[in-house]
Amino acid sequence: MAKLTFKTDRCKGCGLCVNACPKKLLQLAPDKINKKGHHPAEITDQDACVGCAACAMMCPDCVIKVER
Amino acid sequence: MAVVFDKPHALADMPMHYCPGCTHGIIHRLVAEVIDELGIEGRTIGIAPVGCSVMAYDYFNCDMIEAAHGRAPAVATGVKRADPDKHVVFTYQGDGDLASIGMAETVHAAARNENITVIFVNNAIYGMTGGQMAPTSLPGQVTQTSPYGRDTKHCGFPIRVCEMLSELEGPEYLERVTVNSVANIRKAKKAIKKAFQNQLDGKGFSLVEVVSTCPTNWGMTPQDALKWLEENMLPYYPLGVYKDRSAEEGDK
Numbered sequence: 001m002a003k004l005t006f007k008t009d010r011c012k013g014c015g016l017c018v019n020a021c022p023k024k025l026l027q028l029a030p031d032k033i034n035k036k037g038h039h040p041a042e043i044t045d046q047d048a049c050v051g052c053a054a055c056a057m058m059c060p061d062c063v064i065k066v067e068r
Numbered sequence: 069m070a071v072v073f074d075k076p077h078a079l080a081d082m083p084m085h086y087c088p089g090c091t092h093g094i095i096h097r098l099v100a101e102v103i104d105e106l107g108i109e110g111r112t113i114g115i116a117p118v119g120c121s122v123m124a125y126d127y128f129n130c131d132m133i134e135a136a137h138g139r140a141p142a143v144a145t146g147v148k149r150a151d152p153d154k155h156v157v158f159t160y161q162g163d164g165d166l167a168s169i170g171m172a173e174t175v176h177a178a179a180r181n182e183n184i185t186v187i188f189v190n191n192a193i194y195g196m197t198g199g200q201m202a203p204t205s206l207p208g209q210v211t212q213t214s215p216y217g218r219d220t221k222h223c224g225f226p227i228r229v230c231e232m233l234s235e236l237e238g239p240e241y242l243e244r245v246t247v248n249s250v251a252n253i254r255k256a257k258k259a260i261k262k263a264f265q266n267q268l269d270g271k272g273f274s275l276v277e278v279v280s281t282c283p284t285n286w287g288m289t290p291q292d293a294l295k296w297l298e299e300n301m302l303p304y305y306p307l308g309v310y311k312d313r314s315a316e317e318g319d320k
Contacts, residue, residue: 003069014089014283014290020250038088053073054250060093061084066073 002051004043005065013038017055017064025049078103078112078129085123089290091280092120094247095189095256096127099160102261103130106268112156113147115140117165120195124160135159138170141177144184156267158185163204164194167227171203174229181238181272185263188229191280192301199285203227206304211285226304230277234310240272242310246279246302248294255307271314279305 011034018026018041025048028039041063043049051068075081079100086092103109112130116122118137125132135143140159148157166174166188177184193211194200201211201218204226208217218226230242241263245256256278263274279301281293288296 001069010083012088016089016290016294019291051072056073057250057253058094060086060090060097062075062079062093062097064073065071065075067069068072 001047001068002049003046003067004049004051004055005067006041006043007063007065008032008040008042009035010061011038011040011063012036012061013040014060015041016058016060017041020054020058022052022054023048023050026055076100076104078109080127080129082126084127086120087282087284089281089283089293090120091191091247091278092189094253095187095278095280096121096124096160098247098253098257098260099158099187100128101257102264103128105261106264108156108264108268111154112158115144115147115157115159117159117161117170118196119162119165121160121162121189122196138165138168139173140165140170141173141182141184141186144186145177145180145182148182148184152183156185156264158187158264158267160187161189162195163188163190163192163202164197167203167229171227175233175236178233178273178275179236179238181240183267183270183272184274185267186273186275187260187263188275188277189280190229190277190305191282192226193282193285195282195285199282204229206300209300228305230275230310233275238273239275239311240313241266241274242277243275243312244277244279244305244307244310246297246307248279248281248297252307266314277305279307 056064116124266274283293
């Protein structure tokens with residue numbers, strides 16, 4: 001059981017985390033816009049996340065906090 | 069639940085101005101993680117360059133100094149020599165800063181084996197000024213000032229900084245890494261940690277070149293930029309350790 005927390009307003013929507021996730025659990029929220037005007041990253045299935053932190057390692061803006 | 073990943077303490081809690089997908093953010097974080105792990109935040113002084121990372125002084129919680137364009141290794145020399153036992157000094161420079169206007173300072177700091185750590189971010193283009201050709205732009209690379217691709221007959225060839233400095237007797241440690249994947253990010257962190265540890269051990273000039281991207285000025289998405297880096301930059305700038313004097317002497 002792992003938990004991801006996103007600093008949504010820091011996200012620039014670059015999508016590097018989406019590509020880094022080995023289980024393809026992340027997406028750029030198609031129906032949300034953050035303060036910067038980007039579609040922020042979000043997790044689609046929290047229960048399937050194993051907390052490998054690959055997304056957080058690729059994120060240039062320290063948006064993602066990973067707990068396990 | 070235990071926290072397995074969060075922002076390092078040495079990285080300031082403020083939004084960075086870098087473009088979406090710019091790998092500067094990853095490299096900043098790696099430097100901050102190393103500062104945390106070595107427990108040296110209170111005695112570290114960073115020297116910021118001119119270029120995209122000109123505002124690096126806002127992003128680290130350690131003390132920072134802004135140097136004139138290219139002169140970071142010279143400023144670092146002064147800071148380090150003022151109190152060599154106390155200060156841990158690193159410079160954070162791009163390719164326009166380190167390999168162009170600051171080439172003399174870089175080469176001479178390396179030749180003197182100045183006991184400093186240099187983080188060199190090579191993205192093969194001038195980012196801040198709008199994507200002009202840099203000394204590290206690849207042959208044939210399209211930039212604002214080489215719209216038909218870099219013509220080596222007219223503009224010469226890109227400089228491989230690690231290879232060039234490895235011919236000097238001076239430097240202690242030179243390694244080229246990249247941050248295009250999680251595996252390579254781990255390797256990059258290991259290299260940066262070694263570069264700081266060398267300074268703490270009094271070994272001398274350590275430079276880590278990080279092959280990096282510029283999605284905005286390359287005109288690509290961040291994902292395509294990482295792919296372009298792997299296909300085009302890594303063949304010209306091969307990863308690896310170019311000099312590790314302690315290891316070489318240990319072998320003898």
